[in-house]
Amino acid sequence: MSEKIDFKAFEDGGADQFLRGTMSGHRVEPKPGIWKDISRKLLWKEFLRFDFTNLSPKIWITATIGLLAIVSGLYVGFHVDSPDKTASHPVGKSAQVSFTAASPHVKPTAGALLNPSQDRNKKMTASHQADSPEAGGLHETKESDVSNKPIVQAANFQRVHGAEFAKEDLQGIHSFNEKSVSTIQVPQPVSLAEINSLVPIETALLPVFPGSDTIITFSNPTGVVKVRKTKPEAAQFFSINLGLVPELAVYSEPAALTKANYWVNAGITYHISRFSVASGIGLGYVFDEGKYHVEYISNDSVGYYNNVTSYSIGNNNEITYNTQTVNVYDSLYHLDNPYMKNRYSYLQVPLLLGYQLFVSNKVSLTFQAGPAISVLLGSHTPEPDMVYSNGRVVSMENQTPSRVQTNWQIWTNLYFEMRLNKKLSLYLDPSFKYYLNPVATGENVKFKAPWAIGLGVGLQFNFGQKTTSP
Amino acid sequence: MIDQDHDLISRCLRKEVAAEYQLYRRFAAKMYGICLRYGGDEMEAEDILQLGFVRLFQCLHQFKFEGSFDGWVHRIFVTTAINYYRKNLKFIREVDLTEAVDAEAIQEDVLSAITTRELLEIIQNLPIGYRTVFNMYVIENYRHQEIANLLGISVGTSKSQLHLAKSSIKRILESRNK
Numbered sequence: 035m036s037e038k039i040d041f042k043a044f045e046d047g048g049a050d051q052f053l054r055g056t057m058s059g060h061r062v063e064p065k066p067g068i069w070k071d072i073s074r075k076l077l078w079k080e081f082l083r084f085d086f087t088n089l090s091p092k093i094w095i096t097a098t099i100g101l102l103a104i105v106s107g108l109y110v111g112f113h114v115d116s117p118d119k120t121a122s123h124p125v126g127k128s129a130q131v132s133f134t135a136a137s138p139h140v141k142p143t144a145g146a147l148l149n150p151s152q153d154r155n156k157k158m159t160a161s162h163q164a165d166s167p168e169a170g171g172l173h174e175t176k177e178s179d180v181s182n183k184p185i186v187q188a189a190n191f192q193r194v195h196g197a198e199f200a201k202e203d204l205q206g207i208h209s210f211n212e213k214s215v216s217t218i219q220v221p222q223p224v225s226l227a228e229i230n231s232l233v234p235i236e237t238a239l240l241p242v243f244p245g246s247d248t249i250i251t252f253s254n255p256t257g258v259v260k261v262r263k264t265k266p267e268a269a270q271f272f273s274i275n276l277g278l279v280p281e282l283a284v285y286s287e288p289a290a291l292t293k294a295n296y297w298v299n300a301g302i303t304y305h306i307s308r309f310s311v312a313s314g315i316g317l318g319y320v321f322d323e324g325k326y327h328v329e330y331i332s333n334d335s336v337g338y339y340n341n342v343t344s345y346s347i348g349n350n351n352e353i354t355y356n357t358q359t360v361n362v363y364d365s366l367y368h369l370d371n372p373y374m375k376n377r378y379s380y381l382q383v384p385l386l387l388g389y390q391l392f393v394s395n396k397v398s399l400t401f402q403a404g405p406a407i408s409v410l411l412g413s414h415t416p417e418p419d420m421v422y423s424n425g426r427v428v429s430m431e432n433q434t435p436s437r438v439q440t441n442w443q444i445w446t447n448l449y450f451e452m453r454l455n456k457k458l459s460l461y462l463d464p465s466f467k468y469y470l471n472p473v474a475t476g477e478n479v480k481f482k483a484p485w486a487i488g489l490g491v492g493l494q495f496n497f498g499q500k501t502t503s504p
Numbered sequence: 505m506i507d508q509d510h511d512l513i514s515r516c517l518r519k520e521v522a523a524e525y526q527l528y529r530r531f532a533a534k535m536y537g538i539c540l541r542y543g544g545d546e547m548e549a550e551d552i553l554q555l556g557f558v559r560l561f562q563c564l565h566q567f568k569f570e571g572s573f574d575g576w577v578h579r580i581f582v583t584t585a586i587n588y589y590r591k592n593l594k595f596i597r598e599v600d601l602t603e604a605v606d607a608e609a610i611q612e613d614v615l616s617a618i619t620t621r622e623l624l625e626i627i628q629n630l631p632i633g634y635r636t637v638f639n640m641y642v643i644e645n646y647r648h649q650e651i652a653n654l655l656g657i658s659v660g661t662s663k664s665q666l667h668l669a670k671s672s673i674k675r676i677l678e679s680r681n682k
Contacts, residue, residue: 050642060537072557419563424571429653
């Protein structure tokens, strides 16, 4: 570090050569912590490139435990917080009786028909809150396997066939409704005559569609009863969603290319019956090529010649030349057009109108379409590594087209929602985006607007459910 | 040596951390010397060193085993150092050389009482434009045309920056010698 300068080198040449000789071989040991920083940066770079080969087992274990903890927390949280395991439809609670069943054949629901005074041997399966303190005295059986949730209005009971109800059965309805913690609200005890006068439903079990009637079958020792729910009320509620969208963008001009983009989308949707309005923000990385024009000089072999090193004259005056091959080098100009991977960060805001094509108690399918705007937030455009073997870069020109600051797109998607519970859904969202104008501009280069297909996946949280009618 | 390089590079390309560390150990001291010449202080030099090694590992696959690996690594660090200051270098101005002090002759007696470390400090304390052009021209042996192209400045600016750098060095050395 503090060695004296070698002045012999100075004497051999000029000051430049002396300084070059002195400084070019100068070595200084860096601080010990530098390698850790470099290693961390390398790891992060690999992580950003979705290259997880260098992740240590500690990181894998920590990530796995963390993921499990989050999933467990979500699962426990949503299940503990919802004692009412009914009502998957976001319909108001005040006027409905919500039953759950694995199929439209609700296996005897009929906690609602069971009088607490009845014989315990009357095996009727209760669908509601049999284990709740309030209902504990009413039911002998717990029915936890019921999960489907057709919704019925007690006022719409219709008897199908079977024996007439006993009076205590009807009283059972009333008793149950009063004590259950569920959402049952039957106006008043239904009279025996009223029930028996209901017109039987001829149709068998109808498929469960929004807007159509829902049939629930009750069985009890006296027979089978089917209950019809009339058209559900239009529901209004909000939902928010958070998901990831890997996307494939297809460029056709000036060159046919496909590039992978990645988005993180957060959205809010307002649902009105089958219709919905959705918006939100998405932050994404969009990848494209950076084109450069590099000129460099390298010292290349351009040929050789035979150098006469000696000759000899023979007896017959023959001259024999001894030669040595000498390679000839020259500085030659080279051109190179390296491509770099540019990364642009965008903010996108869509406004989508949706229509629910299909819904059941577990899944729904919604078609959404609308405009979206994307704004360029930043760009990462690395320059090519100007490192050529035996070469030296003379000039480098960036020929990457400029990215357009804002861009409009037409966005359509099919939003497939699978309900995990009342509040939480998993969604899958294949989408198509058509850009209304090119994403880049360049002199003398024609660009065509790209299009992209994506597949979003994420979670949807429903909240603020209410109905249009009281 | 070439076989060793080949083996080491291959292991680094397979993302073997031990090999990466070995490569780091091999070049760290020498490359840090370069970074200290280009950097204004130790912190900047460490930044350049880190960037250089990250870049080295990222473009290791581009090495074609056609030339000296040491030379290739050297060029990566010089390029990294140049890029580190490239934005600032666009604003350096051209100075009329007729006004500059004649600095061509830095005499032996001026250098007689100085160590390499002290010379490094003098270079580090030069303004960024002087320092970069001085390093590129004097130490790395670039030509003015090449410096101008790489830094995005004119040839005249490159020459004037070099001249001013030498003047500064000479002035500092003379003042120390008094």
